[in-house]
Amino acid sequence: MATDFKKNPGRTGKEGRPDRAGKTGKKGAGKKGRTPRTGAGRADKSGETAYGRLKKALEPYQKTLETNPEDAAAWAGKGSVFLRHRMYKDSLKAYEKALEIEPENPAYLYEKGFALLQLNREKDALQTFDRLLGIKQDHDKAWNLKTSVLCRLGQHEKALAASENALASNPKLAGAWHAKGTVLSDLGRYEEAITAYDAALKINPNLARAWEGKAFALYSLDRPVEAAIAYDSALKINPDNAKTRVGKAMVHLKLGKYKKALEPCNKAISIKPDLAEAWYCKGMILAGLEKNDEALGAFERALRIRPDYPGARQARNSISSKLGIDFDEEEDEKETEEEKPRARRSFWTRKEPTSEIVKRSRGQEREQRGGAKRGEGTRKGPKGEGAKKSGWERKEPKGEGTKKSGWARKEPKGEGMDKSRGQERRQRRKVVRKNLGKGGEKKK
Template sequence: MDFLANDSKNLINKGNLLVELGHLKEAAECYANALENDPDNPEALLNLGNLLIEFGRYSDAIECYNKILTADPKNSVTWQQKGFALLQLNKPEEAIACFDFSIQNDPKNSYTFFLLGSTVMKLGKYFEALQCFNKALEIQPDHPINLMEKGIVLTCLNEDQEALIYLDRSLAIYPDNAEALIAKGEALRHLGRYAESLAILNEAQNKEPPQIELWLSKGVTFDCLNQHEDALGCWEQILKINPDYLRALAFKARSLYRLNRNGEAIIWIEKYLDIVPDDAGEWNNKARLLIELNRYDEALSCINTALSIDDTLTIAWYRKGIVLDHLERYDEAILCFNKCLTDPESDYYFKALWKKGRDLDKLGMKAESIECLNEAELGYTGYPFFDIPENVSGCDSDQAFTDSDRDVFTSEFDIECQSNEIENEEWYYSEPEDESLPEIDPDIWCPEIGELCPLEDFPSRSCPFGRCIYRDDDDEFDENFPYLVGFWGSNQSDDNIYP
């Protein structure tokens, strides 16, 4: 079409037609020419600003929008677009202010609520984000993207069952949306439905070429299924896309650790620390791997680095105490365990108390040792992590350890173990004196996996003792069968690399 007139209106119309045809550069030239004739034309400024966003020229786009807002400060669409450009410049707080102005002038625009909700969600303000998506859905109840975003924010709020409702509604309208499928896979994984999660993620993979978010979700799900080799494959796919993707570097180290490939795991943690040298948690995790390899001096150096970054990191003080124990520097180890005893609610309080008691014994301070160990024992038996659900054991947590049970494993017995009078101690369980009772391999209630498991499969090595539950041939439970399990000081770890 041949346009002969050079007036602004014709140039804008020509630009609009070129945009529809996909000729964006030529369209931008038309809008720029229109502005030469009419520098304050709001339509030309808005359209040119929108194209500049497409070209990645966000600051230039904002200049166009500012000219419009100077003349028309209530222009809601321009405030919305300016906010979007600010988001691309990583200025979320300024963007939020723009979205707020847009909503004040047009409270019925669901897209602005969507943009505001997405922005505050990225800032971790999940309740605010939920309110925004609720507003968007009041305006457009069946919009699949708003339904999906509400589902995503509900997973961030640990409302995964409710999240599935909105994600399913979104997928019913837009079944090929890979992002919604990934979000559904995440929610299912949070609910412990790992096989279903993996099936949904595989469906997402068939919808479009997999990107980082999909590989990330699949990798975590594989780890939850203890399929660590498969998880490694996912981390490697991410690192092909982005060799410096931090979560993939850290997760690859974790999977290698779970495969007992600790030397390789260290390499990947070091790659992570080359990029983020001030991450105290990863210095601490590197120390954990070095401990596994009996490289205690190097582990101590890593822990000291972690504590120089964050001296409130309880797990680092606890781990430093463990390293000093290995180096037989018991006085210093006790000082580290004391650092863990300032907060009785800490996950490491009773563990540290237990280890302090053992170190006091090694220093010949028997009375002080027994006092610590007895307090630790009492703390462990009442600690919620070790409670046995009533519907499984038939007894509540107060009954989980009887007086006769306590007599089996006293603190004095633990001191005997730690004095190496019993070599290669690992798992011990007591048997009743009545020899008529059958020899069994008892089952234990495991809070980590929420079910009974055989003694040799018990996954937690941090529990000093737990109640065994006898299961007979008819799969019936006998909570009164007096078996008690203890764990003291084997070569296995006392805590997880990623607590």
């Protein structure tokens, strides 16, 4: 499976800087200029943290800008440091400051375009590269990055023309040959893509992404053995590329070597757990091993990472039908529930019977007690004298032996009870008057 060039464009920048083309042991790929992805607080072998290295690298530019805030080179230097530490937003701000001072500097425009590309702002990046190429038409690296921008935007024919312009400016630019191969591969022109990748590898045999692109083209042409060799070459250069591992697993899968395919697939997941393609690949392998329950879980994981993954959805539905699970119906039910949420009942609301049998039995009970059926004047009828009932009582006539509601308020019984309550009230009034008479006023 080829590296997604549209998402991870190659870069051929200045020497001494970490760029994707120089990950192979060339200048810019050493430990000195690179920042480990293990966090700003973790120290390297020298005991220095990433934050410490960043602060140290920025210090000379900060001092220059304190004395001269209009120094464009100092702003560009800050931008370069931020780029090395993958702080693309800060880098973009620094290069924009530099361009305010020197608006037509090709180097600053190129770096700004690269930062925008890393921030997935393709349209802004395209405008920046067009502006740069208007100043310097033969800027091969700008044409190369413009190719990747157009690829991301799905404009493959324009991307192919941009790669041709890059090669016209510099035929020995390996990144441009790789870019051309990727565009041709996206267009389904795999034989031509292999020719372009071979040209890139002739210039730079250690260009891992060119080996990966060639492997994918061979795989697409149903040449799995050659594809496996190309993937192995890519992994020798860059063993930590999860997509390359997935590509190798897919080759073994195509050859029917399911157990052998599982190892690179699991390795890819350990490198990048949120790679949907790796989980899809694992699901296909497990399905081939007839472990349908585990395969279903892998496809579900792929869809959680990327819900719009058609291959994973189709494979999941195929496996689920074998297991007797219909995900489409479950999804429809979920959508219906979301569209029509259930009305929440009050805690005190009594649930009325919905079954016809229960309704009839209730009606018969009322008739036996001498009351009317529901709907025959019992609901919201006119209330006469003494018709008002307690708030907790049911609105049903009570016959002999009728069980009272558990919520019914107890009413006072008999005249004696009324007299005793009246006496208590009168006694309390006397005590209050007595207290008022003693103190002149009631104590607070």
